[in-house]
Amino acid sequence: MHAIRLHEFGPATNLRYETVPDPEPAAGQVRIAVAASGVHLVDTALRRGEPGPFPVPALPTVPGREVAGTVDRVGDGVAPGLLGRAVVTHLGAAPGGYAELAVADADRLLTIPDGVSPGAAVAMIGTGRTTLGILLFTDLDADSVAVVTAAAGGIGTLLVQYAKAMGATVVGLAGGPAKVRRVEANGADIAVDYTATDWPDQVRVRLGGRTATDVFDGVGGANGAAAVDLLGPGGTHLIFGWSSGAETVLDPATLAPRRIASRSVLGPPMIERAGGDLLPLSRRALDLAAEGVFTPALTEFRLAEAARAHEALESRATTGKVVLVP
DSSP states (O other), X not given: OEEEEESSSSSGGGEEEEEOOOOOOOTTEEEEEEEEEEEOHHHHHHHTTOOSSSOOOOSSBOOOOEXXXXXXXXXXXXXXXXXXXXXXXXXXXXXXXXXXXXXXXXXXXXXXXXXXXHHHHHHIIIIIHHHHHHHTTOOOOTTOEEEETTTTSHHHHHHHHHXXXXXXXXXXXXXXXXXXXXXXXXXXXXXXXXXXXXXXXHHXXXXXXXOEEEEEESSOHHHHHHHHTTEEEEEEEEEOOOTXXXXXXXXXXXXXXXXXXXXXXXXXXXXXXXXXXXXXXXXXXXXXXHHTSOOOOEEEEEGGGHHHHHHHXXXXXXXXXXXXXX
């Protein structure tokens, strides 16, 4: 089979498209004919030799931990009925996703619903799962006014879609006219370019006196703080990133009188809120994709173009979830 291998830590150009032996599933595992492999920022850090949620791998290695495809072989103890099933999974601590074939534990497989593409399925078990994890910290309904920063990004796209499905009024913030147009096409009631110095005033005028109930903050920095200023009494500020390179800095003394709750939600807080297992969130995200509530933004590259995919992701030249296809 063909796979991407890394022999030396360093730049994206170190990723090599090579021919390697086909893997065989061990007991309790299946082999998947891969139709889409997820590319994550964690992959780029590990490629550089920087540990994070996962340890630096032994070299050579085949990167990637998110795959979708069809089960083409089963190991001992695995029901043969899985053969031919369309599945998606996280490979866990062991990588191997950037390949035409990958092995995975059978008990961590999720069936891909009818009508959901392999690329969308990969997005759902990562981006979709995280989106639903963020939403565990608030309740959106027809009375909500949700401000979504980085609304053209992978998580932002899904937050806009979910909030609209709940009947909320949605304000989507994005950088630049092209991204603003994508946010508008995605259904946001108000789409604003946050590179404009007066964007908060634009939002206030268009809200006609209403204040925000929820701010989903994936940008941070000055724009994150300005978004919090749009919140009314009792509002919720949920932090899930800082693409600006700086965290949102807030003065607790100004938040307390307004009864604004601000918290970071990724990592342990999300796992705790989800009851210790994020797999049900992945399953729910897949269902929402099948129902048409979630339509992820995808940027696809051929498997052989993995180096280019890494470069594009690191330079923020992609939209939504990056996937490799054979």
